[in-house]
Amino acid sequence: MHELSVAQALVEQVDAVIDQHNAAQASLIRVRIGPLAGVVPELLATAFPLAAAGSRMEHAQLEFTHAPIQVHCQTCGLDTEAAMNRLVCGACGDWHTQILSGDELLLESVELETVPTLAPSPYFLTPNS
Amino acid sequence: MCDTCGCNLTPGNQHLAFKPVARGATAVSVLKGLLAKNDDQAAHNREHFDRRGILAINLMSSPGSGKTALLEATLVALKNEFTCAVIEGDLETENDAERIRAKGVQAHQIVTGTACHLDAHLVHDALHHMTLDGVDILFIENVGNLVCPASFDLGQHLNVTLLSVTEGDDKPAKYPVMFRAADAMLLTKTDLLAVLDDFDCDKAEAHLRNLANPAPVMRLSARREQGMEAWYAWLREQLAAQRARVAVGQSRRPAIQGDGQKLHSATAR
Numbered sequence: 001m002h003e004l005s006v007a008q009a010l011v012e013q014v015d016a017v018i019d020q021h022n023a024a025q026a027s028l029i030r031v032r033i034g035p036l037a038g039v040v041p042e043l044l045a046t047a048f049p050l051a052a053a054g055s056r057m058e059h060a061q062l063e064f065t066h067a068p069i070q071v072h073c074q075t076c077g078l079d080t081e082a083a084m085n086r087l088v089c090g091a092c093g094d095w096h097t098q099i100l101s102g103d104e105l106l107l108e109s110v111e112l113e114t115v116p117t118l119a120p121s122p123y124f125l126t127p128n129s
Numbered sequence: 130m131c132d133t134c135g136c137n138l139t140p141g142n143q144h145l146a147f148k149p150v151a152r153g154a155t156a157v158s159v160l161k162g163l164l165a166k167n168d169d170q171a172a173h174n175r176e177h178f179d180r181r182g183i184l185a186i187n188l189m190s191s192p193g194s195g196k197t198a199l200l201e202a203t204l205v206a207l208k209n210e211f212t213c214a215v216i217e218g219d220l221e222t223e224n225d226a227e228r229i230r231a232k233g234v235q236a237h238q239i240v241t242g243t244a245c246h247l248d249a250h251l252v253h254d255a256l257h258h259m260t261l262d263g264v265d266i267l268f269i270e271n272v273g274n275l276v277c278p279a280s281f282d283l284g285q286h287l288n289v290t291l292l293s294v295t296e297g298d299d300k301p302a303k304y305p306v307m308f309r310a311a312d313a314m315l316l317t318k319t320d321l322l323a324v325l326d327d328f329d330c331d332k333a334e335a336h337l338r339n340l341a342n343p344a345p346v347m348r349l350s351a352r353r354e355q356g357m358e359a360w361y362a363w364l365r366e367q368l369a370a371q372r373a374r375v376a377v378g379q380s381r382r383p384a385i386q387g388d389g390q391k392l393h394s395a396t397a398r
Contacts (some may be wrong), residue, residue: 002246004275009164017157027154031163038306039163039282071341085305087341097341105280107159114155 003043005052006105010044013107014057023112026057030109034067034102036083069102132203158203167281170249171358174284177256178267180381184265185369189307190291191300192273195317195351197225199291199360202351205233206361211265211368218254218272220249225270227373246277249284265368275300279307285373287312288383294318294328301336309340312384313347313363320350342382 014026032040041064048062071082073089079100080090088095189195197217204213215236215319217225226238229347235327237255252269252302261267269285271278272398290311294302295318301308308314316330334346345363374381 001245002280005244005246005248006163006280009166011158012166013161017159021155021157023155036306038276053301058211085336086339087303087305087337088371094251095338095341096343099341105163106164106358109156109158109160112155 003039004047004051005102006039007044007047008035011051011057012106012112013057014060014110015055017110018056018112024056024094026060026110027113028061028063028111029057029107030063031078032065032067032108033108034104036068036099036103037061037102037105039072039105048125065108067101067104070100071097078088130382137243146392152250157297167249170253171282171284174249174253175286175380175382176257176287177261178284178377178384181261181264182372182375183261183264183267184284184287184368185269185283186276186287186367187269187285188289188291189271189273189278189310190273190293190317191275191296194273194291194293194296196270196273196291196349197228198351199315199317199349200270201228202357203268203356203360203364204229204234206357207266207364208233208367210285212262212263213266213268214259214261216259216269218251218270220244220272235264238248239271245272246281247271247283248281252283254281266364270383275304275307279304282382285383286381287367289313289315291315291317292327292333294322294330296328298328298330300335301333301340306335308341308385309317311337311342314342314345316346316348317361318350318352319348320353320355342384 010031014029018026023071033039045062052058069082069084070079071087071089073094074090074096075094076089076092078089078091082088082090087097087099089097190196200215207213213232213234215229215234217229217236217238218223218241219238220241220243221237226236226354229236237258239255241251247269269283288310290308294316316333322328330348337344337346347356347359347363349360351357
């Protein structure tokens, strides 16, 4: 149920991106979540509309990019895929591994709808003379 | 890395950044941790601790696996050696803080209401209600929960995860996100092993290793004061390590957050 906290953090971040780019609203939000991040995409998708209600991303589509679990073996040096509760090397079986991917919790990208009135328009420019 | 000049783009993630979009829209690549705000606050908390040479330890486990009992025994045993302070996290009541205060130790209770975990902001607010000068070790007893607390950095240096022998020995396999984050795993209530025939300490440890976690495993009973010396020795060692880090202006984050950095230094060699 901590997904609501995560959804609120997401809304704050996207809000900052909208401000930074002088945009009107966000239309698509892409989030990258690995299984080891401890956040369930489906639950985040349920919590998002609650957190986004009345904001400039109220109508935005939330899209998830899957991040597979990959480990690097310190013993044999190979990179292999692993299961969430078995992070051992897929080649030699040793447990001295490091996570390469699968623990991400990233705001990957945002698609913004721009504000036409704020964009530089040729009609308002006076020629340099 | 910053958000403005594009230096957070690497050959690995570049393909994510530039995608064609509909007219009137712009795609902006962010690639920033979703919990960045919490992480910034956590870093700030860690600075507070480091400036004072405090070692901050986050205790996590299921409800009822003996976090408060462990603290009660520890605070009494180390009373003449270190000054400790405790932050308690619970959904309701001051009960745990009162148990700690009864041992003559400073305690602040965070009542989360319905929140299932502590976050860096809650801990920061708590710090403002506490006297940190002269404190050697700050214990943060997280909300009893094997899921949510693992995802939020509080600014602690170490995570200690408890697993009581009345639970299943396969808990590390069932809750990998939590147990992967442990810098030490304590098997608690081991005095009950005599009457339980279904908990195998070696199996619990094997499940932890399957998560690629090299953390030490200590078997103890706080109530019967069995196996506590190893835990105290570990605490002394960790406090000495923290003081050595502070002396050279360094800090430490719990094991899993350091993964990426370790890997980078390993590949650079």
